[in-house]
Amino acid sequence: MSLKNVPKVELHLHLEGAAPPAFIRGLAKRKNMDISGVFDADGGYAFTDFRHFLQVYEAATATLQTPEDYHRLTLAVLEESAANGVIYTESFLSPDFCGGRDVGAWREYLHAIRDAADQAEREFGIVMRGIVTCIRHFGPEKARQTALCAAETAGDWLTGFGLAGDERVGKPKDFAYAFDMAREAGLRLTAHAGEWGGAQSVRDALHDLRVERIGHGVRAAEDPALVEELAETGTVLEVCPGSNIALGLFRSWRSHPIGGFFDKGLKVTVSTDDPPFFHTSMTREYDRLADAFGWDDAVFTTLNTTAVNAAFCDDDTRAALLRRLEKSDA
Template sequence: MLASPGGHPLNPSSVCARDPAADRDLRLLPKAHLHLHFTGSMRPGTLIELADKYGVHLPEALTGGRPPKLRATDERGWFRFQRLYDIARSCVRSPEDIQRLVREAAEEDVRDGSGWLEIQVDPTSYATTLGGLIPALEVILDAVRSAARDTGLGIRVVVAANRMKHPLDARTLARLAVRFADQGVVGFGLSNDERRGMARDFDRAFAIAREGGLLAAPHGGELTGPSSVRDCLDDLHASRIGHGVRAAEDPRLLRRLAERGVTCEVCPSSNVALGVYEKPEDVPLRTLYDAGVPMALGADDPLLFGSRLAAQYDLARRHHAFTDPELAELARQSVRGSAAPEDTKAKLLAGIEEWVVS
């Protein structure tokens, strides 16, 4: 069953009663998932088991069976979000934990119709327990290969720097990402609170990544306005933008994104859970779509936000009246914006056409 933005099960038969032809199962729609964070992809049950394994006390917000109430639009709210995320991350300590996390994330994606996943990770988060930066990334990439083999899902990695740390750390990560570009790393990102640090401070790190053949996919336009999206374009030469929804506030910026074909990795449930928008219908999906801005819907951090990939398409259907042909176009945009090989893209695009005419 699909999950609502709040994580509650949805009855597929009641999702789109206005038109029987629009009742196609969104889990059967082939799609690419381009915005999923490593720790945040964890199943709640897995977190509880790992916490018990390592004797980590979990706050009720992570054990209550419902997504925690978050509002990250102010410093205090973001701190609470980050604290919960850090507690969850502390429960992933061994190569076996990494293997389990990636395998389960892949299983969830396959269940939701994903044929390609680019999972985002900062290897420094696991370097201490796994023996250093290089061993940590090697463990992660090995887990990715195993999960891809076991589930049939195409999986690659986006190495993400933390904008709360020094830009020199980002350069180190960019060099590491390039070193493993032929072993499963396809992109370089920049995450955490976009209100901290200037994008231009990380320009050299992104230059290293681009020169090494990696796509640039920094976060921008979520907690701050259109200016952060422009900074990602101008200073980091982004080919994709993590989130990017606040670009909707600037028509000229929308035209620029559309003309350049820059894909925005839009995460509707995340936007609402963090207080960027009050209600699902406030997320500017229609504004971006009608402006011709390519989008790839993403789940961001299902552990904290309570819904996975197919639920994002369901949100577009229920709250923004996206028709099935329009949802299919969103799926196509996710595939086109991915780093998948051309034969994989062709297979997914063909599957989307089959879904539309079914």
């Protein structure tokens, strides 16, 4: 039985990475851009490893050039998420791709994204909030510019700040200034770690950036002391199993550490990361996790309640989401 209609909460979704391939091809055609190397013979995104994935991701993103492009993208992404039962999503947004980290241009892009999110909430019943992310492999100086964009637009909708990109470039502490800027602006903090950087990258993000959530964090499984620390501190992990398996971090769903994390009492959530790149959806994630670990509705309710309580949203939104989850259990 598919879990498509189970209400779901997603905390780790890259907006550009969720762009349907047909959407990107359509933009490229209208703009006479040659991005043929981005796709495989079946029309999906084509990449060989994580570094190549980043290159393909940025090539596809190059077709998104105006606020209107992002308005259309946001609607397409949220419609797809809602069709898979997602009632709330937090999406990573990058001023690097939206106006080249210029605050004025970023405001225009953000207005378009938020307008589309409001429309999607009316039409599809899905609630969205934004998390600005600096791109690790673009370097600390550009991260400061990104943090300024975030600080200038922080509020009830733009609620978080994070770090994404290639974990093998630099150290979390290199981005401490940008995170301090975001913290002072009232933004809540997350960071990608423990995907390609190993268990130590999780510890570094926690201690040097003082984040409350970790994107991925799965390599923490290699360090029992770190697993204990995560459990004791209640740090929430934004786990994306399908992404990890597609990129070769783990061989199978049953070998993925999310099952062990849950059994040990860690606060784990489930997300898709960049769903069309990894041929996944929130429905597929739930179905495969149910198959791999025998998880039932009660487990998924726990996961979603954890996600709502960890969400970077206001208390009224949180309460409304909890009511929706409770109603679905009745």
